[in-house]
Amino acid sequence: AQSVSQHNHHVILSEAASLELGCNYSYGGTVNLFWYVQYPGQHLQLLLKYFSGDPLVKGIKGFEAEFIKSKFSFNLRKPSVQWSDTAEYFCAVNAPRYGNNRLAFGKGNQVVVIP
Amino acid sequence: GAGVSQSPSNKVTEKGKDVELRCDPISGHTALYWYRQSLGQGLEFLIYFQGNSAPDKSGLPSDRFSAERTGGSVSTLTIQRTQQEDSAVYLCASSEERGETQYFGPGTRLLVL
Numbered sequence A: 001a002q003s004v005s006q007h008n009h010h011v012i013l014s015e016a017a018s019l020e021l022g023c024n025y026s027y028g029g030t031v032n033l034f035w036y037v038q039y040p041g042q043h044l045q046l047l048l049k050y051f052s053g054d055p056l057v058k059g060i061k062g063f064e065a066e067f068i069k070s071k072f073s074f075n076l077r078k079p080s081v082q083w084s085d086t087a088e089y090f091c092a093v094n095a096p097r098y099g100n101n102r103l104a105f106g107k108g109n110q111v112v113v114i115p
Numbered sequence B: 001g002a003g004v005s006q007s008p009s010n011k012v013t014e015k016g017k018d019v020e021l022r023c024d025p026i027s028g029h030t031a032l033y034w035y036r037q038s039l040g041q042g043l044e045f046l047i048y049f050q051g052n053s054a055p056d057k058s059g060l061p062s063d064r065f066s067a068e069r070t071g072g073s074v075s076t077l078t079i080q081r082t083q084q085e086d087s088a089v090y091l092c093a094s095s096e097e098r099g100e101t102q103y104f105g106p107g108t109r110l111l112v113l
Helices: none
Strands: A010-014 A019-021 A032-038 A045-050 A056-058 A064-068 A073-078 A087-095 A100-105 A109-114 B005-007 B010-013 B019-024 B031-038 B042-050 B065-069 B075-079 B088-095 B108-112
Touching: A010 A019, A019 A109, A032 A064, A032 A073, A045 A056, A045 A064, A045 A073, A073 A087, A100 B031, A100 B042, B005 B088, B010 B019, B019 B108, B031 B075, B042 B065, B042 B075, B075 B088
Parallel strands: A010 A109, B010 B108
Antiparallel strands: A019 A073, A032 A045, A032 A087, A056 A064, A064 A073, A087 A100, A087 A109, B005 B019, B019 B075, B031 B042, B031 B088, B065 B075, B088 B108
């Protein structure tokens, strides 16, 4: 079964600090990779996605993620965070080519940015 | 355009009662998914509908859970004889076709007393 691992569930950092959230998945086939964000009181929103092509993906609000196939990883980064980046971040994976359309989610990273 | 909508936003029920949760996907989206978000388990897949194909029910936790999708659009998730462990946020998502990006609704927060 697919599994997605996110480490360091709680992250606290100051504004202007850099952020990197790790995501590792266990699935050997072709996958689609996503990062979703859930701001306080809001619903899940897509931050960025990777289907194919350039492994460095740029998303909204200055976020980017890098797909490293050999490491089964899709880490999320932002060079300089803002207070408004306080949210919970979820990595998700699916493998539609293999008939698996469901998203498998990691446990999430609760990120708090201190002004 | 309009996103995925869900109703009710919140539902409080007594243990043993049945509940129905509704999802209106984005117009034109053929795929519809239900997930559950709870403190202990994170985000879990429940069921998936794609067009007229048989749904993928493999994520439903027990036979108390069922879902249907009428006319390829609106979906209803039914939980019979609710238990306290059913308390969670139930999320619906839709996508244009299989494998494409899933867009999530605001969820229904269910509390079983």
